[in-house]
Amino acid sequence: MNEPSVSVRNLTKSFSGRAVVDDLSFDVRKGEVFALLGHNGAGKSTTIDLILGLKEPNGGSAKILGMDAAKHRKQVFERVGVQLQNTQYQPNITVEEACIEFASLYAAPADYPQLLEQFGLGTLRKSFVSKLSGGERQKLSVVLALIGKPEVVFLDELTTGLDVVARREVWRTLKQLKCQGLTIFLTTHYMEEAEALCDRVCIIRSGKKVIEGTIEETIAASGQRNLEETYLFFMGEEELL
Amino acid sequence: MKRFWKMYQVEQKIFFRSPDVILFCLAMPLVVFIVITMITGGKNAADSGLTYLQSAYVSLSTVGICCSAFMSIPITVVELRSQGILRRMYCSPCSPARLLACDTICSGVVAALSTLILTVAAVFFFGYRMPGNVFAYLAVWLLTMVSMFSIGLMVASLCRTTKSMNVATSLLYFPMLLFSGATIPAEVFPGALRTVAGWMPLGVGIRLLKSVSMGCYDKIIMPVVSLTAIAVICGTVAVRTFRWE
Numbered sequence: 001m002n003e004p005s006v007s008v009r010n011l012t013k014s015f016s017g018r019a020v021v022d023d024l025s026f027d028v029r030k031g032e033v034f035a036l037l038g039h040n041g042a043g044k045s046t047t048i049d050l051i052l053g054l055k056e057p058n059g060g061s062a063k064i065l066g067m068d069a070a071k072h073r074k075q076v077f078e079r080v081g082v083q084l085q086n087t088q089y090q091p092n093i094t095v096e097e098a099c100i101e102f103a104s105l106y107a108a109p110a111d112y113p114q115l116l117e118q119f120g121l122g123t124l125r126k127s128f129v130s131k132l133s134g135g136e137r138q139k140l141s142v143v144l145a146l147i148g149k150p151e152v153v154f155l156d157e158l159t160t161g162l163d164v165v166a167r168r169e170v171w172r173t174l175k176q177l178k179c180q181g182l183t184i185f186l187t188t189h190y191m192e193e194a195e196a197l198c199d200r201v202c203i204i205r206s207g208k209k210v211i212e213g214t215i216e217e218t219i220a221a222s223g224q225r226n227l228e229e230t231y232l233f234f235m236g237e238e239e240l241l
Numbered sequence: 242m243k244r245f246w247k248m249y250q251v252e253q254k255i256f257f258r259s260p261d262v263i264l265f266c267l268a269m270p271l272v273v274f275i276v277i278t279m280i281t282g283g284k285n286a287a288d289s290g291l292t293y294l295q296s297a298y299v300s301l302s303t304v305g306i307c308c309s310a311f312m313s314i315p316i317t318v319v320e321l322r323s324q325g326i327l328r329r330m331y332c333s334p335c336s337p338a339r340l341l342a343c344d345t346i347c348s349g350v351v352a353a354l355s356t357l358i359l360t361v362a363a364v365f366f367f368g369y370r371m372p373g374n375v376f377a378y379l380a381v382w383l384l385t386m387v388s389m390f391s392i393g394l395m396v397a398s399l400c401r402t403t404k405s406m407n408v409a410t411s412l413l414y415f416p417m418l419l420f421s422g423a424t425i426p427a428e429v430f431p432g433a434l435r436t437v438a439g440w441m442p443l444g445v446g447i448r449l450l451k452s453v454s455m456g457c458y459d460k461i462i463m464p465v466v467s468l469t470a471i472a473v474i475c476g477t478v479a480v481r482t483f484r485w486e
Contacts, residue, residue: 077334
């Protein structure tokens with residue numbers, strides 16, 4: 001069996017005595033799209049931070065491509081792309097300049113004009129990032145995540161704030177990327193998005209895993225009709241069903 | 242190296258898009274220089290042994306350093322941190338230190354450009370000639386820059402929020418700009434204020450630069466040692482206390 005692209009084992013992190021990530025374990029297999037689902041404050045972003053080595057866990061371990069990101073930062077991030085929540089851009093930077101700057105970080109970067117075209121940003125190369133719409137900016141952050149030709153990409157609430165059209169465009173591109181063998185780890189609040197894109201999901205509540213499996217397995221385990229109802233069921237919000 | 246150069250070019254372009262860099266670093270010293278020289282250029286500046294032209298050239302050649310060190314550097318670093326840009330850079334094969342290095346070099350280039358513009362104006366339009374050795378002056382100017390930049394970087398490391406950084410930079414920048422002798426010639430200060438100016442880090446640099454510009458090399462050891470000490474101490478604190486987020 002292939003080594004998982006991301007492997008999380010008994011990961012634990014607490015802030016001032018409160019467990020934010022609690023004994024969390026899961027694997028993301030090579031070439032699959034995997035979603036970590038949960039409420040705001042459930043520990044999704046903290047889990048990503050721990051996997052990426054941005055925060056140090058209190059216990060357990062997380063490996064990307066078999067390596068600890070905090071210890072082998074350079075090797076890991078030459079092969080892993082990220083889009084973080086709430087990342088802003090320098091004032092007065094243009095789309096093209098942001099691409100040049102991020103491309104300069106990698107030994108063998110992708111062809112950024114082609115990526116911009118692929119994401120429908122080709123005509124905005126000379127525009128200031130501050131003048132872009134929310135959707136365009138999110139698409140740019142995906143371009144920047146892909147600029148190092150990664151094998152694994154982390155997308156943290158990528159489509160939050162996007163309109164329906166922009167979201168569908170991002171989905172289409174992510175599906176293409178998946179066909180090319182990219183492993184995608186994402187978090188989202190939109191269950192139809194997880195259903196449309198993901199092979200497997202993991203639902204967490206207060207930092208603890210509630211269920212993990214393929215979309216079909218997860219829905220079957222809850223006895224509900226779709227992922228949104230399944231999510232509410234596992235979150236203990238049955239009265240909303 | 243080629244990759245560093247690419248990033249540097251982008252950052253330098255962004256720098257020149259900022260109106261306060263153009264205004265405070267590049268235009269202001271030149272304007273003050275022209276005004277002082279037109280009014281009192283040929284007269285002797287108190288008992289300093291320099292004319293106002295000579296004094297103003299030296300003082301104003303440090304304004305670019307002052308603006309870069311106490312405004313540009315702390316503001317840039319704290320903004321990069323608070324906006325999550327350093328955090329994002331951490332998630333790449335490169336260290337965020339590269340971006341910081343690029344930005345510090347950009348600030349240095351702006352300070353040098355500011356002095357270059359001033360020098361062209363002083364030499365070609367006001368007939369300024371430096372009595373001392375130009376290369377010695379350049380060396381001391383660079384030392385002053387490194388020393389002041391290390392203070393700026395230390396402030397950037399110690400200030401966790403944009404608010405505290407704004408307070409710190411205002412407390413450093415304006416007193417240094419006005420009372421160290423960088424813009425208003427220290428020679429016109431009353432005695433007490435002149436003593437204060439002499440104790441300010443930038444004031445130490447300016448006095449040293451004045452001596453060297455006049456070819457007096459007998460009292461330069463203490464200020465050189467002080468500036469070097471500032472650079473080492475503040476530089477160390479800056480690196481030790483630095484955080485990406």
